[in-house]
Amino acid sequence: MSEWLLVITSFGYVGLLFAIAYSADKLGDTGRSLVNNPYVYTLSIAVYCTAWTFYGSVGRATETGVSFLTIYLGPTLMAVLWWLILRRIIRISKLYRITSIADFIASRYGKSMALGGLATFIAVVGITPYIALQLKAVSDSFVVMLSFPDPEVATTPLRFWDDKAFWVAGLLAIFAILFGTRHIDATERLEGMVVAVAFESVIKLLAFLAAGFFVTFMLFDGPQALFEQAAEVDQIRDLMLLSSLPGGYVNWMTLTVLSMLAIVFLPRQWQVTVVENVNEDHLRTAAWLFPLYLLVINLFVLPIAFAGMIYFGEGTVNPDSFVLALPLAEGYDWLALFIYIGGFSAATGMVIVATIALAIMVSNDLVVPALLRMRGFQLSANADLSRFIVNLRRVIICLILLLGYGYYLLIADTYALVSIGLISFVAVAQFAPPILIGIFWKGASRKGAMAGLIAGFILWGYTLLLPSFVDAGLISRALLEHGPLGVGWLNPYGLFGLTDLDPITHAVFWSLFANIGLLVGVSLFARQSDIERIQGALFVDVFLRSERDTRFWEGTATVGDLQDLLGRFIGQERARQTFASYAEEHGIALSERDHARPELVGYAERLLSGSIGSASARVMVSSIIKGEALSFEGVMEILDATSRAIEYSRRLEQKSRELEKATDELRRANERLKELDHLKDEFVSMVSHELRTPLTSIRAFGEILLSNPELDAEQRKEFLQVVVKESERLTRLINQVLDLSKIESGAAEWHLETLDLNQVVHEAADATRQIFNDTRVDLQVHLPDEPMIIKGDHDRLIQLVINLLSNAAKFTDADDGRVDLVVKPVDNEWLELRVQDNGPGISDAEQRKIFDKFHQVSSQQAGKPKGSGLGLAICKLIMDAHWGDIRVESQPGEGATFICEFPTAGGEHCNLDPEEKS
Amino acid sequence: MQRTERIVALALLAALLFNYPLLSLFARDGWVFGLPVLYVYLFSCWLLVLLLTGLVLRRRRHAAVPPRQGNGKDSGHV
Numbered sequence: 001m002s003e004w005l006l007v008i009t010s011f012g013y014v015g016l017l018f019a020i021a022y023s024a025d026k027l028g029d030t031g032r033s034l035v036n037n038p039y040v041y042t043l044s045i046a047v048y049c050t051a052w053t054f055y056g057s058v059g060r061a062t063e064t065g066v067s068f069l070t071i072y073l074g075p076t077l078m079a080v081l082w083w084l085i086l087r088r089i090i091r092i093s094k095l096y097r098i099t100s101i102a103d104f105i106a107s108r109y110g111k112s113m114a115l116g117g118l119a120t121f122i123a124v125v126g127i128t129p130y131i132a133l134q135l136k137a138v139s140d141s142f143v144v145m146l147s148f149p150d151p152e153v154a155t156t157p158l159r160f161w162d163d164k165a166f167w168v169a170g171l172l173a174i175f176a177i178l179f180g181t182r183h184i185d186a187t188e189r190l191e192g193m194v195v196a197v198a199f200e201s202v203i204k205l206l207a208f209l210a211a212g213f214f215v216t217f218m219l220f221d222g223p224q225a226l227f228e229q230a231a232e233v234d235q236i237r238d239l240m241l242l243s244s245l246p247g248g249y250v251n252w253m254t255l256t257v258l259s260m261l262a263i264v265f266l267p268r269q270w271q272v273t274v275v276e277n278v279n280e281d282h283l284r285t286a287a288w289l290f291p292l293y294l295l296v297i298n299l300f301v302l303p304i305a306f307a308g309m310i311y312f313g314e315g316t317v318n319p320d321s322f323v324l325a326l327p328l329a330e331g332y333d334w335l336a337l338f339i340y341i342g343g344f345s346a347a348t349g350m351v352i353v354a355t356i357a358l359a360i361m362v363s364n365d366l367v368v369p370a371l372l373r374m375r376g377f378q379l380s381a382n383a384d385l386s387r388f389i390v391n392l393r394r395v396i397i398c399l400i401l402l403l404g405y406g407y408y409l410l411i412a413d414t415y416a417l418v419s420i421g422l423i424s425f426v427a428v429a430q431f432a433p434p435i436l437i438g439i440f441w442k443g444a445s446r447k448g449a450m451a452g453l454i455a456g457f458i459l460w461g462y463t464l465l466l467p468s469f470v471d472a473g474l475i476s477r478a479l480l481e482h483g484p485l486g487v488g489w490l491n492p493y494g495l496f497g498l499t500d501l502d503p504i505t506h507a508v509f510w511s512l513f514a515n516i517g518l519l520v521g522v523s524l525f526a527r528q529s530d531i532e533r534i535q536g537a538l539f540v541d542v543f544l545r546s547e548r549d550t551r552f553w554e555g556t557a558t559v560g561d562l563q564d565l566l567g568r569f570i571g572q573e574r575a576r577q578t579f580a581s582y583a584e585e586h587g588i589a590l591s592e593r594d595h596a597r598p599e600l601v602g603y604a605e606r607l608l609s610g611s612i613g614s615a616s617a618r619v620m621v622s623s624i625i626k627g628e629a630l631s632f633e634g635v636m637e638i639l640d641a642t643s644r645a646i647e648y649s650r651r652l653e654q655k656s657r658e659l660e661k662a663t664d665e666l667r668r669a670n671e672r673l674k675e676l677d678h679l680k681d682e683f684v685s686m687v688s689h690e691l692r693t694p695l696t697s698i699r700a701f702g703e704i705l706l707s708n709p710e711l712d713a714e715q716r717k718e719f720l721q722v723v724v725k726e727s728e729r730l731t732r733l734i735n736q737v738l739d740l741s742k743i744e745s746g747a748a749e750w751h752l753e754t755l756d757l758n759q760v761v762h763e764a765a766d767a768t769r770q771i772f773n774d775t776r777v778d779l780q781v782h783l784p785d786e787p788m789i790i791k792g793d794h795d796r797l798i799q800l801v802i803n804l805l806s807n808a809a810k811f812t813d814a815d816d817g818r819v820d821l822v823v824k825p826v827d828n829e830w831l832e833l834r835v836q837d838n839g840p841g842i843s844d845a846e847q848r849k850i851f852d853k854f855h856q857v858s859s860q861q862a863g864k865p866k867g868s869g870l871g872l873a874i875c876k877l878i879m880d881a882h883w884g885d886i887r888v889e890s891q892p893g894e895g896a897t898f899i900c901e902f903p904t905a906g907g908e909h910c911n912l913d914p915e916e917k918s
Numbered sequence: 919m920q921r922t923e924r925i926v927a928l929a930l931l932a933a934l935l936f937n938y939p940l941l942s943l944f945a946r947d948g949w950v951f952g953l954p955v956l957y958v959y960l961f962s963c964w965l966l967v968l969l970l971t972g973l974v975l976r977r978r979r980h981a982a983v984p985p986r987q988g989n990g991k992d993s994g995h996v
Contacts, residue, residue: 064962066956066957069960073926073936073960073964076964076967076968077929077932077933077967079971080925080928080929080932080967081925083921083975084922084925086928114920223953224952224953225951227949227953227954228952235945240947240954240956240957241945241947241956242942242945242956249937249938249942252937252938252941253938256936281977283975284972284975284976284977287971288972288975289971290969291964291967291968292968295968296964300963302957395979563947574981597947644973708929776994841957898971
């Protein structure tokens with residue numbers, strides 16, 4: 001493939017990235033942010049997949065089979081725990097404006113400059129090989145594209161200006177400078193960078209899948225056929241098992257743990273997951289979507305590796321470049337070009353984010369603190385320092401890329417991609433103990449963290465970095481065979497005689513053992529300073545107390561001094577605006593001569609932290625404060641007072657809620673009383689009215705009989721019958737009224753016993769048989785075979801059923817009327833008794849009133865009133881007394897159904913709590 | 919917090935699935951759907967773990983339980 005086509009495509013691709021990042025930044029400035037989105041967030045985390053994944057995994061798979069998967073299973077395991085660990089880190093970082101791993105460690109252990117500087121140093125030294133790896137991958141892939149299948153040209157060019165890796169590094173430096181250093185405040189999101197990286201994640205996934213499809217389905221007849229062919233080669237069949245795994249299961253577990261730590265503690269991962277996180281809730285999506293991304297991008301690694309081994313045989317083509325070599329060998333140049341771009345995007349994404357993350361670290365935690373230490377610098381710097389710091393970061397970006405390029409020239413050629421990456425993984429794993437232990441254990445101290453980090457780093461350098469120089473031929477091989485100066489127990493690959501482990505496991509064990517051991521051991525015996533204890537408490541309890549305005553300063557400074565200080569680092573204009581908006585938000589007036597309130601000082605310190613790191617910010621603020629920082633006890637007192645105040649107001653709120661509820665209940669009770677009073681009046685007038693009708697008629701007929709003695713016997717008998725009938729009605733009415741009032745007042749005597757509802761229904765049906773016979777209404781009783789046991793009053797229940805039945809008989813037409821009585825269980829706790837008729841039915845409006853006293857169904861529907869209007873009211877009371885319920889279901893014109901529900905436990909002896917029931 | 923407990927349990931499960939000795943049960947010659955058994959085992963466990971993660975972290979909706987019909991009336995006075 002021609003060189004100019006490759007160069008133009010590569011540069012064109014970076015140009016596209018520029019365009020994407022630029023428009024994303026522009027969109028973000030106008031408020032239409034693209035990064036506030038869980039999917040962009042997840043894709044940006046996929047910056048984890050670098051050239052290592054894209055080219056290196058295949059190479060690794062040809063040597064050790066499925067062990068390449070450990071690098072992706074680890075993150076999957078860690079993603080499960082993200083909600084517990086990463087969310088805590090994100091919350092802390094946002095609250096205290098922490099912008100990098102180094103700053104996090106420094107801030108946790110008492111805003112220690114030394115610790116921040118050390119962590120930065122470890123990060124830079126540890127990540128340099130990783131950046132070199134990407135440059136090597138880009139350069140190698142370029143050579144493969146250019147010269148395949150002629151392997152002779154595939155050597156590193158002699159002059160660096162001929163080397164594509166150098167120009168790529170330069171291009172990426174420009175990108176990182178343009179989109180990584182727009183603002184000085186590192187807590188402001190680099191939206192352009194994030195969106196560009198998310199875009200790169202899509203490209204590399206598509207490119208690798210394209211390679212996988214091509215190899216699996218075009219070169220071979222699907223995965224089954226491919227694996228079948230592979231199994232015929234002995235050497236490949238071994239790769240399908242774990243037998244080819246060097247170091248066996250121990251190595252497997254080590255790599256898994258290592259990648260678990262890497263997914264959190266690699267500086268570029270920290271940048272995209274913590275610093276660029278917009279919303280903690282995005283973790284919910286990322287925690288499963290990111291592992292899915294990893295799964296998909298790894299599906300075809302093994303097929304491609306096996307295909308390459310079958311296709312090329314042994315030793316002719318570097319396995320790291322199978323992805324490109326296979327399509328090239330088959331003459332699919334355009335496909336190879338697309339895959340090349342995928343690998344290019346995997347490499348550039350990593351380099352961009354890692355460089356920016358490291359540059360922020362180096363400027364905030366190494367250079368700026370060092371400059372502030374220099375007395376002269378601090379005094380002379382009345383000028384605007386924000387420009388200076390931004391430029392500083394730009395220089396640092398270039399230096400870091402140069403460093404990576406240097407390592408690439410020196411070492412990279414002798415190593416496979418994966419081995420280089422693993423060296424970096426072990427380096428960043430050193431951050432795990434001080435951070436993970438630090439966010440869960442208040443006792444972890446600065447001295448412990450310092451000792452642990454130093455020991456871990458030295459051991460890493462000795463057992464991994466140093467041997468890499470041996471392999472590159474810079475140091476004599478004797479070091480790895482006989483130990484330094486012939487001292488065998490100091491052998492970097494077999495420290496203290498521990499020779500059973502593979503180099504990575506060996507290094508991980510010793511470095512983390514020393515790191516954790518010293519951190520815990522020293523912390524258990526060292527005294528913590530006040531600021532360490534404060535920071536420890538703030539970090540560990542971040543979810544308990546999250547009030548932002550915590551005061552740390554007891555001394556005084558004027559508002560003007562504070563604003564000047566801030567202005568030197570973030571620009572005077574922005575400082576003025578920030579203070580103005582603070583004043584507005586808190587409803588206070590800020591005048592330059594005023595003493596700044598402690599809250600304002602804390603606020604300014606956090607703002608500064610975002611720009612120059614927490615340790616430097618503390619030093620700067622303390623330089624203008626007259627007086628001391630608060631003691632641990634002082635801060636804790638304030639914090640506790642705040643939490644007490646919160647607790648108190650919480651309790652107050654609860655009290656007032658209870659009060660409200662009580663008032664509500666009182667009001668309801670009052671309303672109910674009024675209603676009852678009204679009902680009583682109504683009742684009295686209703687009863688009088690109901691009594692007067694029969695009385696009037698009795699009196700009228702009595703008077704007729706008295707004043708007309710000459711009436712004939714026939715007529716006299718008729719009138720007397722009327723008198724008797726009306727008297728009966730009167731008696732019945734009075735009995736019902738007495739009944740009702742007895743039940744209502746609770747004076748009725750209830751004889752509760754265990755009885756069979758079927759039996760009751762049977763008796764009641766017999767008692768009403770006559771009525772049904774008279775009106776020729778058909779009564780059908782459906783009882784279940786087994787007894788329906790409830791607790792109840794026998795006589796009252798009979799009264800209930802008779803009332804319902806006679807009601808039904810009354811409202812159905814003679815001759816074609818039909819009444820069904822059904823008893824059946826509803827569930828374990830409830831029985832049901834239904835009385836269904838085919839009468840005229842009851843309208844909705846009537847249904848609501850039908851159980852009221854003296855309510856009679858209106859005459860339009862049912863002809864003239866046929867009852868006293870007390871029967872259903874009594875039924876309702878009886879049901880209430882049995883803890884049951886009565887209701888009616890009806891459609892006008894289609895009959896009515898009265899449904900009584902009884903609790904099987906029944907009556908007042910049942911276990912049902914009336915409160916629970918309602 | 920129940921979610922925390924679920925997360926820890928899931929993490930332990932995943933750690934067991936991806937390590938010795940469970941792993942060694944599948945590190946053998948054998949084919950599932952024409953694919954190596956270890957390959958299939960690793961990828962299906964992977965899928966299982968990430969699905970469960972999504973399930974555990976899903977935002978919970980507050981569903982009101984409908985009261986049982988018909989028996990919710992006020993109780994009687996005896």
